[in-house]
Amino acid sequence: MTFPHASPPLARALSERNYNDLTPIQSAVLAPEARSRDILASAQTGSGKTVAFGLAMAPELLGDAQSLPQAGAPLALVIAPTRELALQVRRELEWLYSYAGARIIACVGGMNPHLERRQLAEGGHIVVGTPGRLRDHIERGGLNAASLKVVALDEADEMLDMGFREDLEFILDAAPVERRTLLFSATMPKAIAALAKRYQRDPLRVEVERSDRGHADIEYRAVRVGPKEIELAVVNLLRFFETPTAIVFCNTRESVRHLHATLIERGFSAALLSGELSQHERNQSMQALRDGRARVCVATDVAARGIDLPQLGLVIHAELPTDAETLQHRSGRTGRAGRKGVSALLTPPSRRRRLEMLLREAGVRAIWSGPPTADEIRKLDQERLFKDPLLAETPTEQELELGRLLLADATPERLAAALIRLYYSRLPAVEEVADPGEEPLRSREPSAGRPAAATRFPQGSVWFRLDIGRKRNADPKWLLPMLCRKGSIRKQDVGAIRIFDHETQFEVAQDAAELFSANIRRPGGEPVKIERLAEHGKPDHAKRIRPQRDKHRAPTGSKD
Template sequence: MAFPPTSAPLARALSERDYQEPTPVQSAVLEPAAIDRDLLVSAQTGSGKTVAYGLAMATTLLGESERMERAGDPMALIVAPTRELALQVHRELTWLYAQTGARVVSCVGGMDPGAERRNLHGGAHIVVGTPGRLRDHLERGVLRLGGLRAVVLDEADEMLDLGFREDLEFILDAMPDDRRTLLFSATLPKDIVSLAGRYQKNAHRIAVGGGERGHADIEYRAIRVSPRAAELTVVNVLRFIEAPSAIVFCNTREAVRHLLAILLERGFAAVALSGELSQNERNHALQALRDGRARVCVATDVAARGIDLPNLGLVIHAELPHDPEVLQHRSGRTGRAGRKGISVLLVPPMRRRRAELLLGAARVNASWSGPPSADDIRKLDQQRMLQNPLLTEPAGEEDLAMARALLAERSPEDIAAALVRVYRSQLPAPEEVFDPGPERSVRDRDRERVPAAAGPRTVGAPTAAPRSRIARSVWFRLNVGRQKNADPRWLLPMICRQGMITKADIGAIRIFDRETRFEIDEQVVEAFQAAVARVERGDVRIERVPEGEVRAAVAASAPSMPGQVRRKERPARVNRAVA
């Protein structure tokens, strides 16, 4: 479908940018019923709405002309909730209106207000800004809105959520009554409808179909991760899914700093975006992503509001978002303007239920799997190397001459091995991670419980901590017992942390005088041993109990007089599957 008729210079700009067909929201604002009217538009982030309202304003600003008149007081004002979004809109409108001679000026918090004042004094056709900075320029008399013909409120729901209602009303009250008001919002809660009713006249309502069900161009994946292995899984996901650029979301600034350090240490070209950075630092980080010097951005939700990165093919939720709206906002950084994207949620077993609720509330379906393994990534590396331009592009005479010289001195196998080493040296090494498996429900665990053998408590017998039973298990021990105040309250978290497992994977715990023995579900034993082996040796050491020793211990603890158990003393619990 071709673009509907629009201003000739804007049509040429679209053609130069290879815009071949409009998105639904761009088509809707150019329909005859929407021309020269106030618009109330509900459309998700990433639907192409910046170009949409740029096109919608064209007839109001240009009429039948192809060039703007000499710049003076602004003819159009775009208000956006964040600096990043305002600067992004400034860039979009600059190229869209380039052939009209339009002067587009930005006014955002964190930038030099003196430079902005000079730009406004020099005249502007379109001004883009954030509510606080625009109000400041209005109160100082620098920004004059008497000649305004159109105003756009972009992501109006976010502006109200961020507490800008008073600033918005101040700005809108300063405008002439005969201007057009175009209000764009992802959702239309009561506050937005109330704002529209107060400041719009006979607005034409546009609701882009499917806006409430997430993005059709985004593939959602949920990856099971073991506790404390989320950062390593991020490494493997970035290696497994080769997107031109990716963004990884964390919930706190501290988590951003920690994950950024891990990625940089492993050789990723990564930058950070968080609220503690200055605007200048943010601008440098975003520019590095746009010009290809960085491939990965680690960010908090607040810092990433409204940013649009080129070729962003992958979003990773290193920590689960707090609500479905945040999930959609994060994921909406990719899959924009008709391009495909992937959104990956990293889900520890104990958070699976929460992840399922988030996905259900957001009305999106996700495919579940374990994390990409190191072997999976190595196999992909082999395939990608064979498709690398170094091997697929035809060689020049100089290349062939050097190749012949190398073949005269080295075998083909030696040369190929050197090429492989060079290729691998440019890639971060994959991490050894494992699939913890889906968390079992309480009902499933009850089915797997095995009755415990009861016997009388004797002097020196182990203290048994009550734990849910597992069908098949392997016994381990650690070198801490009653003499060192061993207690399940701190032993359980420590075992889970060192072995990268969950409490559901641990069966009986038997505390002796000098050591503690515990069961591990047979399904996770291999991964548990591998995780424990990587832990730096300290005061507490975990090792597997030999099978013969387990059988001897179980036999020794069998009661000689069944049924004689003191009422106030808990009997030792033994897993019969082991015996």
């Protein structure tokens, strides 16, 4: 395959990587009208943006030459929001520029800054880094920005969301005015437009259409599951699809730790990613996933930001994402570069309406079903056994000799049975999981402002206030299960629920109120505020309950 508008050494690298066709964003940056112009591009995750800006910057770095000059002050700078994404970008550019002789240096938080300064002093062609670390090197004189011909911003919208505006402006102001600025972003909010207006000159606007706002190569599955069988359903989904790499998303660090321990206990090779890990621990987890020692990654949204796992064919949402954007960000880890992927959302009956709203907002369609059954998985195991590559490989002479010795001592049937036992011993056991079906919850919603009916609790009750009301789509169908889940109480312990425009008041049985108050303080879960009401119906601030939340990463570019 030839790429007429690509620099020859880069075209050679593309061909060796079996690039038969460029993605739309890659073709757009190679078009004649894009040459030497600033580019303002938007394209969804997994559309090949890294290779796109690698191709786009080649004319400034190489011109008509076949290789880059001797490394000195960097010629190109790539800025990414997270260390994982920056390291991923470096790996992509290394193979893309391999025949051009590029020296690429990564400068990211969490790594040894003294080693990075030595590498910068030795010279490089392209520097890839996170905003905070790059600014630090410029301020300390380690990174000379005077020779930069191209600056590329990857995931610019995410960097602004994370609070890196000041760092980005400092870096761009430090670069030469006569440079190319390539700005790549998944979305184009006003803040991105303002950044482009200030730092770009007549940019070429490139916008790649999204396919139904989702990924065309992702199959969405809504999996009905009982609230106490979520972990069992995760096990069966992993066994059913048997992808080389899978990622399971949870909403809190506590959930990640618990599910990771469960999968390890069941025999899965699993790694975890959460904000509490040190950089060394994160690196170990990522390396285990990349070299195949771990097949499953259990992660929070924040910890998984920017990672790209090899051959990721399955995303499991053990807990539903908080919004449609998070749904697409999670799902976008799979179905990349033309490969197919599955995004499975585990949905207890009480959360069905919430998931339906998420799918509508995301503009994607899902196939509804129960979890894979044990019988379905056993049938697949049998088919996989017959297709195992070990059965098709040509045996060595030593293996044939051992085989003849075994046949002299045992029948073929016994040897085949032993082979089958050995095959199944390496597989985690499947679980018996039922499809809960369509279990509707009756609505408890009274008219706003209507006095509550007499309490149905003979021993009395306690009233609480929740900071979600009709304006935020409060509905007993999902409020009641959420309260039971957070407070570890039964549905029977919740009495009247009164929904107003901006708040909801609900009644908890007296004998369950203290348990509810204690459990609601546990970290994680839904980001809601619950207050105990005094007898006169106003919040009792002395007994206010504020559930703890995960601490998101401070905008330094180096920590989760």
